[in-house]
Amino acid sequence: MPDTRARIRRHVRDTPGAHFNRIGRDLDIATGQTQYHLRRLVRDGELAVERIGGRAHYFDPSVDAWDRRTLAFLRRETARKIVVRLHAAGPTRPAALADDLGLAKSTVSWHVSTLADHGIVEKSPDRPMTVALARPERTAELLDEVSPSLPDRLVDRFARTVDSLFDADG
Numbered sequence: 001m002p003d004t005r006a007r008i009r010r011h012v013r014d015t016p017g018a019h020f021n022r023i024g025r026d027l028d029i030a031t032g033q034t035q036y037h038l039r040r041l042v043r044d045g046e047l048a049v050e051r052i053g054g055r056a057h058y059f060d061p062s063v064d065a066w067d068r069r070t071l072a073f074l075r076r077e078t079a080r081k082i083v084v085r086l087h088a089a090g091p092t093r094p095a096a097l098a099d100d101l102g103l104a105k106s107t108v109s110w111h112v113s114t115l116a117d118h119g120i121v122e123k124s125p126d127r128p129m130t131v132a133l134a135r136p137e138r139t140a141e142l143l144d145e146v147s148p149s150l151p152d153r154l155v156d157r158f159a160r161t162v163d164s165l166f167d168a169d170g
Contacts, residue, residue, distance in 0.1 A: 017071035
């Protein structure tokens with residue numbers, strides 16, 4: 001058992017923000033066993049957990065709270081695309097983000113609001129509103145640390161497809 005926990009700790013340190021399913025899948029550990037060990041590691045203060053959008057993301061406890069939130073979002077394809085675009089282009093209107101990224105405006109609106117609620121982006125008070133990274137230098141550093149997994153990308157693509165179907169009706 002301690003060997004399994006050590007493997008999980010190392011994996012989380014090497015892939016900050018990995019979510020529960022990815023940890024079990026990457027380490028080939030049964031779901032119940034993964035859940036048990038993660039719960040123990042968090043309880044004992046050996047790992048930190050950040051719950052965002054229905055997913056639990058795990059971190060070394062030394063990772064700053066803002067970094068944890070940002071890394072968790074960067075593991076999601078759509079949020080990452082928005083952040084990368086803002087990093088490259090600077091302050092941008094949400095409609096331009098939707099056009100540039102080929103996303104439904106409702107999808108961009110939801111992600112921008114969620115990213116703003118977590119302090120990763122800031123919305124300008126002006127009209128038309130623009131969106132900018134709250135901490136561009138630190139965000140750039142974190143972008144180098146993480147990329148979304150294939151299952152994360154597939155879930156995001158499914159959600160975008162559903163959004164585009166509803167957006168076409170409205």
